[in-house]
Amino acid sequence: MQRAYPEKPEQVYFFGTCLIDLFYPEAGMAGIQLLEREGVKVVYPQQQSCCGQPAYNSGYDNEARKVAAAQIACLGEELPIVVPSASCADMFRHHYTDLFADTPLHKQALELAARTYELTEFLVHVCKIRLEDNGPAATVAIHNSCSAQRGTKTAQDAISLLRQMSNVAIVQQERASECCGFGGTFAVKAPDISNAMVQDKCDNLLATGANDLVSGDCGCLMNISGALEKRKDKLPAQHIASFIWERTQ
Amino acid sequence: MSRFEPATVNLEFDKRVDDALRDQELRANFRGAMDFLMGKRAAMFPDKEDLEALRSQGEAIRNRCLSQLPELLEQFEQRCTENGIQVHWAETSQEANAIILEIMHKHDATRMVKGKSMASEEIGLNHFLADHGVECLETDMGEYIVQLADETPSHIIMPAIHKNKQQIARLFNQKIDGMEYSEDVDRLIGIGRDVLRQKFFEAEVGLSGVNFAVAETGTLCLVENEGNGRMTTTIPPVHIALCGIEKVVESLQDIPPLLRLLTRSATGQAITTYFNMISGPRKPDEKDGPQEVHVVLLDNGRSRIYADKQLQETLRCIRCGACMNHCPVYTRIGGHAYGTTYPGPIGQVVSPQIWGLHTAGAITKACSLNGACGEACPVKIPLADLIRRLRYESNNDEPTTVPAPRGQGSLRKRSEAVTWKLWALLSRKPGLYKLALLLATRLRALTPKHIGPWTLYRSAPKPAARSLHELAAQRSQSNASSQEHGRNE
Numbered sequence: 001m002q003r004a005y006p007e008k009p010e011q012v013y014f015f016g017t018c019l020i021d022l023f024y025p026e027a028g029m030a031g032i033q034l035l036e037r038e039g040v041k042v043v044y045p046q047q048q049s050c051c052g053q054p055a056y057n058s059g060y061d062n063e064a065r066k067v068a069a070a071q072i073a074c075l076g077e078e079l080p081i082v083v084p085s086a087s088c089a090d091m092f093r094h095h096y097t098d099l100f101a102d103t104p105l106h107k108q109a110l111e112l113a114a115r116t117y118e119l120t121e122f123l124v125h126v127c128k129i130r131l132e133d134n135g136p137a138a139t140v141a142i143h144n145s146c147s148a149q150r151g152t153k154t155a156q157d158a159i160s161l162l163r164q165m166s167n168v169a170i171v172q173q174e175r176a177s178e179c180c181g182f183g184g185t186f187a188v189k190a191p192d193i194s195n196a197m198v199q200d201k202c203d204n205l206l207a208t209g210a211n212d213l214v215s216g217d218c219g220c221l222m223n224i225s226g227a228l229e230k231r232k233d234k235l236p237a238q239h240i241a242s243f244i245w246e247r248t249q
Numbered sequence: 250m251s252r253f254e255p256a257t258v259n260l261e262f263d264k265r266v267d268d269a270l271r272d273q274e275l276r277a278n279f280r281g282a283m284d285f286l287m288g289k290r291a292a293m294f295p296d297k298e299d300l301e302a303l304r305s306q307g308e309a310i311r312n313r314c315l316s317q318l319p320e321l322l323e324q325f326e327q328r329c330t331e332n333g334i335q336v337h338w339a340e341t342s343q344e345a346n347a348i349i350l351e352i353m354h355k356h357d358a359t360r361m362v363k364g365k366s367m368a369s370e371e372i373g374l375n376h377f378l379a380d381h382g383v384e385c386l387e388t389d390m391g392e393y394i395v396q397l398a399d400e401t402p403s404h405i406i407m408p409a410i411h412k413n414k415q416q417i418a419r420l421f422n423q424k425i426d427g428m429e430y431s432e433d434v435d436r437l438i439g440i441g442r443d444v445l446r447q448k449f450f451e452a453e454v455g456l457s458g459v460n461f462a463v464a465e466t467g468t469l470c471l472v473e474n475e476g477n478g479r480m481t482t483t484i485p486p487v488h489i490a491l492c493g494i495e496k497v498v499e500s501l502q503d504i505p506p507l508l509r510l511l512t513r514s515a516t517g518q519a520i521t522t523y524f525n526m527i528s529g530p531r532k533p534d535e536k537d538g539p540q541e542v543h544v545v546l547l548d549n550g551r552s553r554i555y556a557d558k559q560l561q562e563t564l565r566c567i568r569c570g571a572c573m574n575h576c577p578v579y580t581r582i583g584g585h586a587y588g589t590t591y592p593g594p595i596g597q598v599v600s601p602q603i604w605g606l607h608t609a610g611a612i613t614k615a616c617s618l619n620g621a622c623g624e625a626c627p628v629k630i631p632l633a634d635l636i637r638r639l640r641y642e643s644n645n646d647e648p649t650t651v652p653a654p655r656g657q658g659s660l661r662k663r664s665e666a667v668t669w670k671l672w673a674l675l676s677r678k679p680g681l682y683k684l685a686l687l688l689a690t691r692l693r694a695l696t697p698k699h700i701g702p703w704t705l706y707r708s709a710p711k712p713a714a715r716s717l718h719e720l721a722a723q724r725s726q727s728n729a730s731s732q733e734h735g736r737n738e
Binding site: 021066183187193 | 637666717
């Protein structure tokens with residue numbers, strides 16, 4: 001069942017995610033600029049850090065809970081929260097409520113979950129964005145994260161944004177829905193299995209002949225482009241927000 | 250690997266994974282087989298909405314039956330007894346083995362044929378009986394191949410899926426007297442059948458698993474494709490069914506939706522060749538069937554799983570194996586790498602709960618939490634959530650759940666725990682977090698080229714020159730000043 005979407009609000013919170021914060025800030029800025037161009041004022045709380053997912057997925061619930069509580073505190077006003085990562089958005093939407101079950105913060109966690117949106121989802125369904133492509137012709141492979149496919153279920157929104165781009169041809173990779181092998185700490189706790197997965201993902205992506213790779217999740221991007229770089233293959237990779245922002249100015 | 254040794258699971262897990270990843274033939278076999286099975290399942294569920302409706306129905310049936318499990322088990326026992334089936338209760342694998350051996354002894358039996366039963370693998374029945382002078386012969390073709398090779402099943406539905414035609418041809422050539430080398434699949438199966446057929450007539454006891462145990466009627470349901478299950482349960486004078494206590498369903502009406510889900514999810518079949526419903530021993534006017542039917546109800550940790558509200562979801566499993574077929578990790582390392590009777594996602598959930606986290610908890614790390622398993626599961630077991638929960642239980646040294654899975658906290662590493670504590674401190678103190686960002690961005694030129702296991706296969710990510718925190722603060726400042734500017738004009 002599709003989620004009910006509100007009218008476009010005047011103001012939103014932007015939750016940047018820790019990976020974007022440190023490694024891909026241009027993706028975060030592109031997200032902020034896209035929202036502002038749609039007439040939505042963006043509040044970026046300076047107290048934010050990480051959604052807590054790395055610890056949560058590793059089975060360190062107590063540590064994850066403390067960090068999660070700090071995010072709830074700095075996203076306290078009743079504004080929609082836009083997250084440029086399906087994985088962190090999924091953490092807000094589905095796992096905070098488990099993490100805070102039977103605690104005083106449970107109600108706030110439920111409320112936070114209800115007003116969290118993944119960036120492409122928000123642009124498509126709330127802003128009803130229309131994009132004008134000013135970029136050169138490009139052949140693009142898209143990698144949807146497992147969280148976008150199965151958590152927030154927003155994989156289709158990234159695709160529909162790319163479809164609005166008149167000079168972009170989307171190419172299908174084989175086994176498109178298969179995990180790239182990142183999985184947060186999985187990549188370091190089971191490095192050999194993770195490597196087997198990312199090598200196949202790289203092969204499938206290169207076989208498409210694409211000249212760009214886009215994804216809505218920087219975890220996957222870091223994994224795939226890191227592996228491509230190590231094997232000295234060239235396939236420029238970008239967060240979908242950067243890709244769209246650059247082509248639509 | 251010739252035998253499942255619980256004690257070695259955690260200890261040798263990394264080595265098993267390593268060996269599996271290096272074995273290119275094995276990897277090709279699994280990739281091909283899993284792609285084939287995923288395709289077959291997808292073809293069986295062309296309509297997404299129908300599939301979701303059926304999955305919800307399956308989930309609801311299993312939940313309803315589990316919610317009244319104690320009562321249904323009592324009813325099942327009563328109906329079985331009325332039907333002339335002898336019911337035994339086994340709390341542990343040792344008890345189950347002893348009960349089965351006692352039945353064998355009562356009949357002076359030394360030969361057993363078996364229809365596929367993962368529960369008998371779980372309790373180590375073959376080796377136990379061999380140690381007591383009983384010969385067990387697996388009669389499912391895949392199980393037979395695995396037994397010939399002195400291995401254990403690598404998949405719960407397709408035990409020999411890790412082997413290709415050539416490997417099986419070599420195996421038959423080596424192990425079966427007078428068998429020439431042949432890659433003709435029909436010929437290979439024909440030979441296997443000839444060998445097995447004789448054994449069906451000689452065995453005094455046939456042992457099978459149970460797919461569904463119906464409380465309303467005391468019926469044992471058995472799903473199979475080869476007819477060996479039917480022969481195992483009808484030809485020998487004694488039939489023993491080994492049944493996990495979670496397999497009970499309320500009524501016959503519960504079976505059709507579950508059966509539809511089971512066969513379609515498992516092998517992409519609309520229906521299997523055989524569906525056996527066993528409701529008692531041979532009656533005086535009947536021409537075939539065993540003279541005695543026994544059912545051994547196996548707990549072996551299941552009531553412990555049952556006691557935890559979240560972990561109880563584990564018990565919905567109808568053993569279709571779809572989670573394995575869809576797991577990108579299983580596809581690459583295969584079933585033996587897990588070192589447990591039950592491999593793949595459901596194995597990562599079941600095994601540490603049966604054998605304890607201290608014994609089998611390490612296999613939970615072989616999961617990227619991608620969720621493909623839960624998406625394929627016909628009864629919607631949230632496998633990724635359960636795997637994550639067991640990771641928590643492995644690390645958590647303050648007992649909070651009653652009753653906790655055995656071995657709680659046994660995999661906690663001090664260095665790891667300290668790292669997460671520091672991470673938590675950094676991530677909830679905005680001042681510290683921003684200081685760390687500042688240091689990482691300003692000192693980005695000093696980013697190490699090697700960062701633990703990450704850079705074994707990937708280049709090191711380099712921090713940006715300015716963090717998003719900084720860029721966003723600058724932007725809001727300049728927005729504010731331009732607004733200010735606008736007002737002044």
